[in-house]
Amino acid sequence: MKLTESMLRDMVETRLTAEEIGDLLTMTGFELEDIEVVEGEKVLDVNIMANRGDGASVLGLAREVLAKDPSAKPTSLFKGLADWTPPADADAKDVNGLASVVIETSDCTRFSCRVFSNVSNGESPAWLKERLTKIGQRPISLLVDLTNYVMMETGQPMHAYDLAKVPAGKIIVRGARAGEKVKTLDGIERDLLPGEMMICDQSRPIGVAGVMGGEETEVSATTSACLLESAHFDHRSVRKTRKRLGLQTEASYRFERYVDPEGTVRAIERFGQLLAEAIGATAVPGVVDVYPAPPVRPRLRLRPSRASALLGMPVTADEIERYLTALGCTVERQGDEFAVTAPTWRIDLEREDDFVEEVGRIHGYEKIPEALPIGTTPMGGTHGPLEVIDRVREALVRCGLTQCISHSLRDLHALDAPGGRTIVRNPHSPEMAHLRNSNLPCLAEAAQRNGGRDLQLFEIGRVFSPGVEKPQLSILLTGALDQPSWRLKDRPNADFFTLKGILDRVFAAVGVDATWSLPKETDLRFHPTRSAELSGVGIAGQIHPDVAEACDLPSDTVIAEIDLDGLTRLAPSVTHFHSVHRNPAARRDIAMVVSKDVAYEQINAAVRKAAGEVLEKHWLFDVYEGRGMEEGHHSLAIALQFRKAGNFTDEEANQVRDSVVAALEGLGAKLR
């Protein structure tokens, strides 16, 4: 909210400069967003907290200054508004023949109005136009400008109707009926939903309650009598209607944040006073004031001991009494405690701790000391499944991969996982309507952004399918694994086996022995004969050539997708030690010719089984096919390394080798 320095000084006498007032307001919670000189005067722009509608007025901000600055004094204008009592003629009935009000909805708490006759709705006086202009409002006409100005002063939104255009001066506040429309002041005809709160004449809506008046009943240059509305509407109802209509106004802004229901007649009086100053007195005696159930504020207990304990700084009972009284609370001492009643403009003060905040705010948060909490400390940090994911990521980095982090909201992509999608109902743009169901599209785009070649990327992020959100690891490798170098004539490219090696390492890092098998289901993103399922929690392989073409990636790109919840479930919580023998190892190499139809995994299993416990490790160190080899066969050279407690004799080592050879012969292999 914007206000000029002079508007504030009309209410508070203080030695503080405008900048100092701005800082003071900031430290009460009303953050000074900007202070600028407009036509020779400083204008403060203050941010109003969502629960402090009372701050959206000069009166409210002045109250904060008075509470916080011990040297500040209230002016007569402030006192007149703060200590306002109903005018002597409030009960006069003269107005009854001219205007009447019926409230038919519980969303209207109070409706006050007054009639001003013999008005001439010309231009506003210079001082008024100047002030409104300075705070960024366009002067329109005297009646309109005064409603706006008094709203700025007191926080009470008001609306002036041309009395001649309201048949018999009869106002009905009710919910809209099906099919009703109203043309608002901005000239737009608006369709109304049943129940939306309207100000109506006897037959139809003439304004949207708390939001905007109607065009047909607005005051004009020819208006001679005006009906001035000053009402209180339920903040939830106003918010709902203005949101649906997409119509944020100064009035709705205030009603949503709560307006003091006790201030309606006071604002009418202030309006009358300023109107009289401008064009002479014109008010018809008497106020129509329908106020079925004035809200009652409860008396609440406040313990100074609790205030000091929660704030972490000592505050005395005297200080508490002073601060709360300055803010408009009624404070009674009851022994060591207080009974406090919040003012009618502060519905945010609902319980003891709310008053504690008020005390702290005015006392000054800068006085709070610093302390570290003691007491019961759990074991801090990352534990359990979340820690497994940390280890996965660290293993990937050790394997030379670069981590990407991408948007979750995105467009459809050729690398999306099969299955249903989760879609945002109100997307930022159509290209960001889908929640990703795989991180592979993100990696494909990251690869393209970085040249599309010679990249090793991974992403760990949440993926979404209807009803399921889970962390997923995706990997994309393409092109050379090493940086170009004068020392490397031949740079190897990533392929399926590179990817397999990385995944074996990553799984091993969390204690899982990856098992690779043929995919049970067809995944159209993968090359059908160069992909595999691993451990039931993921799939890895070369990209399908059609998909590679569709997303403009090299056809030898390899990709993987791992469900990290699944992997976490496989990860053991403890890794058990096995003893390390100090005796030297024995090594035997064998070369076997075998049909290519025999999967290496079968050979692997046979080797392990035949060699037994003494097999420390074995590895495939050569594969030969071609000349001299029977069609459909290849020669596999396997190194066997044995170790046990005690030395191996040559004979013992040979025996183990022979049993391995015999086992492989059982698979149809021949010793080469």
Next chain:
Amino acid sequence: MESIRQLESEATQAIKAADSTASLREVELQFLGKSGSLTLLMRQIGQLPPEEKPVFGAALNEARKRLEDLLAARTAALKGGERAQQFGAERIDVTMPGTLPRTGREHILQITANRVKKVMGGLGFVYYESPELEYFKYNFDALNYPPDHPAMDAQDTFYVSDDLVLRTQCTAIQGRVFEEFKPPFRYFTVGRTFRNEAVDRTHGHTFHQIDAFMVDEGISMAHLKGTLRAFASAMFGGDVKVRFRPDFFPFVEPGVDYAISSPRLFNGKWVELGGAGLVHPNILERYGIDTEKYSGFAFGLGLDRIPMMNHGIDDLRYFLENDLRFLEQFA
């Protein structure tokens, strides 16, 4: 005795004539080795008359010592030259580029999150994660948002259904933690949040937050201030000061906006980091916690802002673009 002199003279000649350490080694073997001539002479000692033995032995040892010294000196002289020649031949251009190992790296946001986790873990807070696609009730209701309150306007929300939203704040962990655990406790999260906002250099519709809260006996605003200072000092370095300013968040009472000042950031200017306060008593009561016994604090801040402040990154959009030229700048 004559034979000693003669052999010593021959050996001295040979040592002087040797032109490499290799030929010197041959000379050494020829005279002083296991079957070298001087060694063989020593063995003849047994055949001498007893009175000559000491004299002959002494002379032989002296001669041997002289030759050994000469050999050592000559070896050192020759070796120096030979090494110099070797080094000349083995010269490389050390300014040529090194062979880069295959190195992976974590994303700068990950590096930042890792640091946060270390620091918060050290302060006794347990890391917790909750869904990004969250129930409305955890994002708002459980956090004491009154139905249809303007406080929700600051957070334009992406809806998937009436009940499911993309969480607008990581504070959404609170309700889940309260349902799962009983105080005293300390939890924190680092995660992704979404708001349907216009995108520019400092605003994105997708960003990341840190959110922490604890509940224990006797927790006050002073503990909040002390914890924030410890956290901010660890993240930003320098002698950090913390300043509270009243602000409104439905889930805290009192609620504050906190700013920090460090000589290492913007010449000590106050920088607003996030919102904080004491956990609202309505929330504690909602989960059956005795507000006379327990109180707690909560704070949140943007993860993305930490590297922006520490490295002077001026555009939030870099973070989710995965441009390696950007990512490779951070170790």
